[in-house]
Amino acid sequence: MNDAIDRPIGVFDSGFGGLTVLRSLVEQLPNEDFVYLGDTARAPYGPRSIAQVREFALEGLDHLMERDVKALVIACNSASSAVLRDARERYDVPVTEVILPAASRAIAATRNGRIGVVATESTINSASYDDAFAVADILLTTQACPRFVEFVEAGITGGDELLAVAEEYLAPIKKAQCDTLILGCTHYPLLAGVIGYVLGNGVTLVSSAEACAQSTYSQLTQANLLRHQPREALRAFLTTGNADDFQGIGRRLLGGFVTNATKVTIDKENAHV
Incomplete structure (x- = not known):
């Protein structure tokens, strides 16, 4: 060893x-x-x-x-x-x-039991986060955000177009009154600025990377x-x-x-x- x-x-x-x-x-x-x-x-x-x-x-x-x-x-x-x-x-x-550690951190962070997950279509369709929260008393809201990856790999982390896309993607998270959001794609921490801006300071962002x-x-x-x-x-x-x-x-x-x-x-x- x-x-x-x-x-x-x-x-x-x-x-x-x-x-x-x-x-x-x-x-x-x-x-x-x-x-x-x-x-x-x-x-x-x-x-x-x-x-x-x-x-x-x-x-x-x-x-x-x-x-x-x-x-x-x-x-x-x-x-x-x-x-x-x-x-x-x-x-x-x-x-x-990256899934179970992020879920554990989100459970520890939430105050109202409402957690959101933004991720790729494959991750959302797999229901992996649904499974990760199955034993917890959590109201989960998931949202696929496919264009976020395109923006990150183009080096775009701000601007009107990205802000408009972020507003659209994050609307269900806001409507569900989530107080904690898992950035369920490893590209997304690079967009934490715009995501935090759209959701406001009252929402805790959980990085699956950390x-x-x-x-x-x-x-x-x-x-x-x-x-x-x-x-x-x-x-x-x-x-x-x-x-x-x-x-x-x-x-x-x-x-x-x-x-x-x-x-x-x-x-x-x-x-x-």
Whole structure:
């Protein structure tokens, strides 16, 4: 087990949104090495069927396991919805996802028992958040917000068009008088400004990225896999799409956080490059 401590943590996402999870992971686990894999060639996952998302996500997670990671983070709500149970049965390392940690934080935050979730169509259709709140006395309102991803990846976080779209998407959340909103897609924390503006200060925004990072910390601690000594940690960025495009969009979204992206091929042979 001690040798396993030195291995990196694998982070999987359909594209770029999971970079917000990775940023939270780096903040909370500064001594850990990370390998991030974004399946940008087949993104977005949101409009796809659960079966197809499951197939793609397992290919990505298999690829990360081939790189000898000590833990897996499914940094994508659509993928988490599709493969969480499979992943925990399939892999012999700790597996963290973004749905249950966000639901737990929202339950702790709400004052009136009315919680909203904004997410992709795939996540909403999977009813994963409905399942996550099934044992709680919560009135849940869910809303698909497909265009939010388009705005984020275009680098647009403000302006009249985005504000109008946000007003439309968030109207059911306001009507339901939710006092807590889960940003149920890892792209959405980058739109927290406009979402908070539309909903007002009385609504608590729960980032699935931050909740996932805290859950990962807990799992690594429980498994005795956490690095404690300060060190210069390493980060590797892999993409199934164009590496230059990945690095460019990553830098536009998160500044200099993304460096040296490499294109990989995910196939039955799990080829690395």
